[in-house]
Amino acid sequence: MKLELLDLTKRYGDFTALDHVNITFTEGICGILGANGAGKSTMMNLITDNIPRTEGQILFDGTDIRKLGRDFRRVLGYMPQQ
């Protein structure tokens, strides 16, 4: 399993919340730590395809998650902090 964020960028209007983020997640447990407003929720919303990205790619095992669509959501789990 490999989930890659490639130059992932999200702008809300003129405000850049994520600026060319590059991360590769592989199997195991990862912690996402960042100050308030760092962009953690924005990144999760992009990985879950809940909001549109501005630039960049999100690849699951080499294929864009938007192309995988339902096949990606079938393997995706999400546990919010609450």
Ligand SMILES: Nc1ncnc2c1ncn2[C@@H]1O[C@H](COP(=O)(O)OP(=O)(O)OP(=O)(O)O)[C@@H](O)[C@H]1O
């Ligand atoms: N819909 C939006 N419109 C405009 N700006 C937004 C929007 N959503 C988030 N932002 C801004 O983007 C930045 C990142 O926000 P985000 O919620 O992703 O951070 P976070 O790391 O989850 O913060 P927290 O720890 O407070 O949950 C913040 O400056 C926030 O104000």
Ligand SMILES: [Mg+2]
């Ligand atoms: Mg948040």
